[in-house]
Amino acid sequence: MKHLPSLKNLFYLVNLHQEQNFNRAAKLCHVSQSTLSSGIQNLEQQLGHQLIERDHKSFIFTAIGEEVVQRAGAILTDVDELVELVKHQGEPMSGDLRIGCIPTIAPFLLSRVVQHCKKVYPKLNLFLKEETTDRLLNGLGKGELDLLLLALPVDTSGYHSMKVGIDPFKMVLHKDLSSQINEPIDYHSLPDESIFLLQAEHCITGHAISACQLEDSAKVNPFSATSLHTLVQMVNCKLGTTFLPQMAIDAGILDNTDLISMLPLGESPYRDIGLVWRQTSSRLLTFRNLGLEIQTLLKQE
Template sequence: MSQLPTLRQLQFLIALSEHGSFSRAAEAVFVTQPTLSAAIKELEMTLGTVLVERGARGAVLTHAGEAVLERAQRVMAEAEDLVIAAQAAGEPLSGPFRLGVIPTIAPFLLPKVLPTLRIKHPKLEVFLREDLTERLFDGLRERRLDAALVALPYESPLIETKSIWSDEFLFACTPDHPLAGSKTLDPSRLENEPLLLLEDGHCLRDHALAACSTGTARSDFAATSLHTLVHMVKSGLGATLLPRMAVDAGLVDQMGLEVMPFDPPVAGREIGVAWRKGSARAEEALQLGEAIRESLTGSGSAGEATG
């Protein structure tokens, strides 16, 4: 059997590609420059080709080096998954866990569920990243995140999801709005209503338009956050749809707005957990989603858990 590269050699090659010099790469992986240089030379001898062009201004990968680098990154990622899978099998939901959350969920959900998670899983270290869904999915695909809490439906290649909670939409307006105080509210009544929504890129905008497909959005008054949105409504610029999760968390408290539910069947969005297809932490992502669902059920928050 032919001699194979070692993971250490592949790690050094990746570091060299990232830092562009032997000295900086060696510093990044905590070895001396001669040690890293010798390992790269051994890797070149094992593969029978030159991987790095060495010069006074640094080190640049050859065409062969770039081809090897792409595979080296996949091998290292799989090796990391192997370690994670072994650790998770021994003690799931422990150690570092990189969790992404969209902005229309993070400030309203996390304060409710994180304290419970810490109690139930004291060895779990959650590192949070708040961002839009598409960028969170990029992070999942590129293995920078282990899981993400997002609003569904949202289809994306190589990403799997599971719904854990139903979050209905509520209609919010000023007390003098024609629909304020309505005993019944069907989405069809918003046919000519200029709704104020979040700017493009926020999945909540798409979900709100889907829930009230006959409504129209005033793009000239698109908001960047739900907090900005409710202030725009308070100023009389229009009405909007808000997730119950945000309302229950106090988003419109002391704002003097009318907030009304829609008639059944209730329009809304699903809160779900997402992970990279084939991820070694897929089972942990599901367990985390279940733990969050149980936390919400115990908190008495409005909404229904989904299977």
């Protein structure tokens, strides 16, 4: 049988690439710097190729080193999933589950999901991370996350997804300005730069523009917010209007404001809410069961 590289040395290599520093990588791996360095040198000897170019003060990964890092990351993820498969055989709703969620969903849904799962699946431990869609997909691909809760559509090529519900959009404005808005809403009648949106990296901006058929960019204010709560404050100052998901409104984001919501232009504009996971994951039953629970929670809104 071939003398195969150890998973431990592959783990050292992946963490060194992530940290780009031997000392930090060693701490992350809970070993000494010399142990980590020796492990990577041993890996190079086993593979018969230099993975890192070193001098006294710095290092860089070689081209083949970069390729080995990518493949090693995938191997380590597969091994983790293999362990989870065996560990929870016959008991899929148990163990640790790392879930990533976008900021325009997390504050309004995740607490309900966690509380519900504590009652229904007490052996399932949820670890949560809030980030933008692109960063979450990157973390999922690297094996840092097991499951994502996202607003669709997004490019999920190479992943499986499950739609768990829909979230309608509402147009939100100050009650003193509502008399100036005729229904059905005509965006062309709004003042230029009167519509406030989130920064471009938040996918809800693209979803809202598409779903609500907002085509005139002159109506959009150049200011871009980092959260839905900031949008609410801007609109509450009578500076204009914005689009909010019904999920946020139901959670009380308009409480203690003078804002009202209206149905925007478009045929019942909404975004889909869905779960996304790696095609290679062995926890399909876990994800689908959790998806059905989230579907129930969304229908209760």
